[in-house]
Amino acid sequence: xxxxxxxxxxxxxxxxxxxxxxxxxxxxxxxxxxxxxxxxxxxxxxxxxxxxxxxxxxxxxxxxxxxxxxxxxxxxxxxxxxxxxxxxxxxxxxxxxxxxxxxxxxxxxxxxxxxxxxxxxxxxxxxxxxxxxxxxxxxxxxxxxxxxxxxxxxxxxxxxxxxxxxxxxxxxxxxxxxxxxxxxxxxxxxxxxxxxxxxxxxxxxxxxxxxxxxxxxxxxxxxxxxxxxxxxxxxxxxxxxxxxxxxxxxxxxxxxxxxxxxxxxxxxxxxxxxxxxxxxxxxxxxxxxxxxxxxxxxxxxxxxxxxxxxxxxxxxxxxxxxxxxxxxxxxxxxxxxxxxxxxxxxxxxxxxxxxxxxxxxxxxxxxxxxxxxxxxxxxxxxxxxxxxxxxxxxxxxxxxxxxxxxxxxxxxxxxxxxxxxxxxxxxxxxxxxxxxxxxxxxxxxxxxxxxxxxxxxxxxxxxxxxxxxxxxxxxxxxxxxxxxxxxxxxxxxxxxxxxxxxxxxxxxxxxx
Amino acid sequence: xxxxxxxxxxxxxxxxxxxxxxxxxxxxxxxxxxxxxxxxxxxxxxxxxxxxxxxxxxxxxxxxxxxxxxxxxxxxxxxxxxxxxxxxxxxxxxxxxxxxxxxxxxxxxxxxxxxxxxxxxxxxxxxxxxxxxxxxxxxxxxxxxxxxxxxxxxxxxxxxxxxxxxxxxxxxxxxxxxxxxxxxxxxxxxxxxxxxxxxxxxxxxxxxxxxxxxxxxxxxxxxxxxxxxxxxxxxxxxxxxxxxxxxxxxxxxxxxxxxxxxxxxxxxxxxxxxxxxxxxxxxxxxxxxxxxxxxxxxxxxxxxxxxxxxxxxxxxxxxxxxxxxxxxxxxxxxxxxxxxxxxxxxxxxxxxxxx
Ligand SMILES: Nc1ncnc2c1ncn2[C@@H]1O[C@H](COP(=O)(O)OP(=O)(O)OP(=O)(O)O)[C@@H](O)[C@H]1O
Ligand SMILES: [Mg+2]
Numbered sequence: 123x124x125x126x127x128x129x130x131x132x133x134x135x136x137x138x139x140x141x142x143x144x145x146x147x148x149x150x151x152x153x154x155x156x157x158x159x160x161x162x163x164x165x166x167x168x169x170x171x172x173x174x175x176x177x178x179x180x181x182x183x184x185x186x187x188x189x190x191x192x193x194x195x196x197x198x199x200x201x202x203x204x205x206x207x208x209x210x211x212x213x214x215x216x217x218x219x220x221x222x223x224x225x226x227x228x229x230x231x232x233x234x235x236x237x238x239x240x241x242x243x244x245x246x247x248x249x250x251x252x253x254x255x256x257x258x259x260x261x262x263x264x265x266x267x268x269x270x271x272x273x274x275x276x277x278x279x280x281x282x283x284x285x286x287x288x289x290x291x292x293x294x295x296x297x298x299x300x301x302x303x304x305x306x307x308x309x310x311x312x313x314x315x316x317x318x319x320x321x322x323x324x325x326x327x328x329x330x331x332x333x334x335x336x337x338x339x340x341x342x343x344x345x346x347x348x349x350x351x352x353x354x355x356x357x358x359x360x361x362x363x364x365x366x367x368x369x370x371x372x373x374x375x376x377x378x379x380x381x382x383x384x385x386x387x388x389x390x391x392x393x394x395x396x397x398x399x400x401x402x403x404x405x406x407x408x409x410x411x412x413x414x415x416x417x418x419x420x421x422x423x424x425x426x427x428x429x430x431x432x433x434x435x436x437x438x439x440x441x442x443x444x445x446x447x448x449x450x451x452x453x454x455x456x457x458x459x460x461x462x463x464x465x466x467x468x469x470x471x472x473x474x475x476x477x478x479x480x481x482x483x484x485x486x487x488x489x490x491x492x493x494x495x496x497x498x499x500x501x502x503x504x505x506x507x508x509x510x511x512x513x514x515x516x517x518x519x520x521x522x523x524x525x526x527x528x529x530x531x532x533x534x535x536x537x538x539x540x541x542x543x544x545x546x547x548x549x550x551x552x553x554x555x556x557x558x559x560x561x562x563x564x565x566x567x568x569x570x571x572x573x574x575x576x577x578x579x580x581x582x583x584x585x586x587x588x589x590x591x592x593x594x595x596x597x598x599x600x601x602x603x604x605x606x607x608x609x610x611x612x613x614x615x616x617x618x619x620x621x622x623x624x625x626x627x628x629x630x631x632x633x634x
Numbered sequence: 635x636x637x638x639x640x641x642x643x644x645x646x647x648x649x650x651x652x653x654x655x656x657x658x659x660x661x662x663x664x665x666x667x668x669x670x671x672x673x674x675x676x677x678x679x680x681x682x683x684x685x686x687x688x689x690x691x692x693x694x695x696x697x698x699x700x701x702x703x704x705x706x707x708x709x710x711x712x713x714x715x716x717x718x719x720x721x722x723x724x725x726x727x728x729x730x731x732x733x734x735x736x737x738x739x740x741x742x743x744x745x746x747x748x749x750x751x752x753x754x755x756x757x758x759x760x761x762x763x764x765x766x767x768x769x770x771x772x773x774x775x776x777x778x779x780x781x782x783x784x785x786x787x788x789x790x791x792x793x794x795x796x797x798x799x800x801x802x803x804x805x806x807x808x809x810x811x812x813x814x815x816x817x818x819x820x821x822x823x824x825x826x827x828x829x830x831x832x833x834x835x836x837x838x839x840x841x842x843x844x845x846x847x848x849x850x851x852x853x854x855x856x857x858x859x860x861x862x863x864x865x866x867x868x869x870x871x872x873x874x875x876x877x878x879x880x881x882x883x884x885x886x887x888x889x890x891x892x893x894x895x896x897x898x899x900x901x902x903x904x905x906x907x908x909x910x911x912x913x914x915x916x917x918x919x920x921x922x923x924x925x926x927x928x929x930x931x932x933x934x935x936x937x938x939x940x941x942x943x944x945x946x947x948x949x950x951x952x953x954x955x956x957x958x959x960x961x962x963x964x965x966x967x968x969x970x971x972x973x974x975x976x977x978x979x980x981x982x983x984x985x986x987x988x989x
Contacts, residue, residue, distance in 0.1 A: 172845060193847040208845040210838040212904045217831055222846035224828040231826045255644075 123147050124169070124200075124281055124312060129178035130336075131164055133518065136510040138164040139175070140336040144314075146281065151303060151313040153323045153344065156333035157356050157550040158522030159508035162316045163205050165333070166285045169314075170202040171195035196222070199280035203270045203287045205316070205521045205548065211259035215250075216241045218258055219273050240276070248272045249298045263290045264411045264576065271299065281312045286521065288317055289548045292411035292576045293614065300326055318522070318550045319577060320349055332356055357552045377401030379437070380539050380570035383422065386431035391417040393594040394431070399539065399570040404561060406585025407574035410614050414594035415574045419541045422572075423448045423455050436538060454537035456529055456545045465524060467517035471509055472498040474516045475531050501530035504560075506553065521548045529557055533564055540564070542573040546580065558584045578610055592616040649906040653898030653913025656957050660920035667927035671934070685808040687923065689800060689875055692810035693718055693884065695915040696868035698891040698898075699817060700861040702911030705895050707857040708837040708903030709758055709765045713772035714865060715887030716780070719880065721747050721869020723780050726789035726879030736795055744866040750776065751862025752855070759854035773888065780881035789879040799874035813871060814912070817864055821908040824860070833857055838904030894918045897957050917957060925950040 124146040131139040139161045146152050156162050167173040169180070171189045179186050182198060189195050195202070202208075209218050216237060225236040241254045250268050252261055258269065267290045274282060284303075288296055303326065307313055315327055323330060323344060331341040332355040340355040354360055381399040386392060392414040399405050407415045420426040422433060424442025433440055435451060442448040445455065466474055475498040498512055505526045509519065516524060525548055532540060540561075546554045561584065565571050575581050581588050587601040590613035598613040600606075645651055668683075669675040677683060697714055704710050711717075721743040728739035750772070757768045799809050824830050832853045835843040840850040872884065891911075898914025900906030925946050933939045 170845065172841075191847075191849075192845045193849070196847040202845070204845065208842040210835050210842055210904065212838050212901075213831075213834055217834070221831060221835055221843075222848050224831060226828065230828075231823075232828055232831065234826075 123183055125181040126169065127179050129165065129168055129175045131173060131175045137336055142333055142336060143338045144331045146312045146314055148312045149307060149310045150328040151307050151315050151326055152329040152331060153327035154314050154316045154331050155352060155356055157552055159520040160333040161336040162333055163285055163520060166202060166283050166316065169200060169283060196277065201274040201277040201279035202283040203274040203285060205285040207266055207270045209258050209266055209270055212257060214255050214257055215252060215269060216254035218269060219244055219276060223277055244272045244276055262412055264292055264295060267291055268295060282306065283314045285316045286548050288319060288322060290576060293578060294410050318548060320352060320551055334358065353551055382434040384432045386421060386428055388417055388421045388426055388428050391594050392421060395596055397589055399572055401568045401570050402565050404565050404571040404573065404585050406581035406588035407572060407591060408578060408581050408588050408610060408614065409591035413591040415591050416543050419543055419574065423453055423541060452538035454532040454535060454540045456532050456542045465516055468515055470513050471516050472512040474527055475501045477531055501534050505530045522550055525549050526553060533560060539570045544574060544576050590614055649899040650909035650913060653910045656897060656917040657913040660917045664920040664924040667924040671927040671931040681802050681806050685802050688808045688810040691919045692814060693868045693872040694887055695814055695912065696817060696864055696871065697887045698894045698911040698915035699908050700864035701891040702895045702900055702906065702908045703857050703861050705900045705902060705906060706833050706837045707854045709854060710892055711754055712769035712888035712892060713776055714891060715884045716773050716776045717747055717750060717865050718869045718872055718884040718887060719780050719882060720776050721866055722873045723784045723879050723881050725870060725873040727783055730789055740870055743869060747866045748859055748862040751858045755855045755858030759851050784879055784881045787878065787880040791873060791877040796874045796877045810871060813867060817867060818908065829856065834904050921953050922950045
């Protein structure tokens, strides 16, 4: 059992933790919950030895200990899957999994045969499908997340810390992971599980600890909480109930066709996909990991070049060669892979928010400082981004707040078509609802929105129509009454004709 | 056969592939030019020739190998060239001034250079000063030390000490080559130890290495000491080749070794290997040779044709620049294989889901 008592940590003026406490019992999965910027990652990093707290104590089985480094943490059997991953992109999968823990021969060499076996076992266990010799940088983000977890589990920890490990994972991967975690729990491990997906808390966790503003506000067995309770303790407000997707009714479909995609191909990942998006519509794109969703979006934006089919944007045939052209023409992309595609981590928060605006205007126009500041201040307020100062580097923001920043950037620009690729990855439930509301409002004002998400429930909640991808094709389109979890799951598995009873429409019919 | 194509494919993915391509091009050019110039097509393969070429260039190649080690952990040292001179100076002066045996001089030189390397490591990884600045400062400091130990070029190495280094074993195998191979084998051994993985991890991202329980400072320090050792060996080779001392030689090896590493396909931190250094340095050497033979051939066939070394350098520099272009092309090749990997993975996924 591990106890952390009254931990405080401040970064300059920002108080990340002010007296947070948590008890982590053995043989249980403890959910660590809180809104973006509430200090969850900081607390995890304190235990992992990466952040040294300003005050407070850590007790292992009642004995006070000091954890000064990653090495200390490891020696005490604590291992961590970090929110921003600790993988080395330029090293291979195998080297990453074994790093710092390589099996050795009696002569102190790395035991290659054993390594191969360990890596194979780990990858089989986590159902990671790639070659052990692949470089990590070439893998999709969900595979990287799985690797990060596998790496932590491989160290045979007594305490396993998972910081938003499921944020990038798809349904099938989560099933695999949960089975493994339950197994580990039954073996007596202490597991801390940070997540923003509330249903996971009820599905998996035994205990819950809730942080707000760097303080522990509530803890207890999960069975004692309802969803409303959790949100209440996280935000201090009772949740307003949205009727999902209903308030924006079918009428909005009469808007102008903003995007018409016909038979788009981008082998090997996208094959013959057609889709129409009208002004005022929110369209969902679903599917398991790597079924072509994100390539489809990037093909629309011109980041990847289609080999067949046509794209009409605002009534005109287009073939963008670069995203810059698409952005000029009125598109925007919000990516969940913020580090790779969306953030300038060393630039200030203000500059980051303004980046979208800067990209659409004339290149040499004069930008008064005040204007930039006003623009960013408004965005920070609207999206409740928790910041120290606008002048801080964007990398100091908590994971979810970074994501909100990226969203703020684009919605503020007001594109005609907004593409969102897993945009609410790592965003807390409250902000997620706010973002959904903002998307709905933007849609009502005439924006067409296409959103893909790894979380199926999110799609069912926000989208009016969902195109489900399977092996690069649209295996079916859900709308109205057919938008149920069961239908979605069967389409995700590729069962196109299984329960066709008028519920599932083939994509062609939907277009008609 | 299948395994052969597989290992060729695998090699194409490695960073050293770039350096290998450049090296091969330069080697072919050198063989051709020398053949044309001397009238005997296979002049390059005369032991006396490649023996002396390896001997003269062994210090540079070793220095580049040392530099590549630093680059792997995300550091680089431009004072590495003048460190060769330091080793050389001590090797000469300890026996000459103190009357100690030659091996004591070598030992002292090695010790001094390990000390310098440790100091460099302390400044760059412990104090986190920028490597460029530390290298620049160290160049001046070491130069000063060199000159205060030995004010002007001087000294001797007894014949029975340097002759063995300059001979060919069995008439075909240069000792200098053995030294290079030995150091390279040492690297291969290290690479297969956990330390080898840690070097790459620290160069790739110190924070993540730290999170995995590796101490970046310690690993960078170890890399510095290894580098110090290799430069020490290089300095001894230099001494045996010249059989005298010069406090201000080889300074340009600092920058040149860095460039050779980049040409060989290394990145700044966590990408590339010592093979990149070997290939890059050899490319450098072979191109300069080839250009030399080219011009001396011209001056033979065209009467009255004479070219200053400046022109020769210009031409070899242009070729080096072209080498950089090749680097870009082969890097694209590597990207393509990365993409292929992604494709395979997708196919694998397809098979899995449809089962
Ligand atoms: N290195 C840093 N410098 C300055 N401020 C920081 C730093 N790291 C974290 N903070 C601040 O500390 C607060 C808590 O951050 P933390 O990352 O722990 O939040 P979190 O609960 O993990 O949020 P999320 O759900 O968004 O990941 C945030 O306001 C953040 O801006
Ligand atoms: Mg976090």
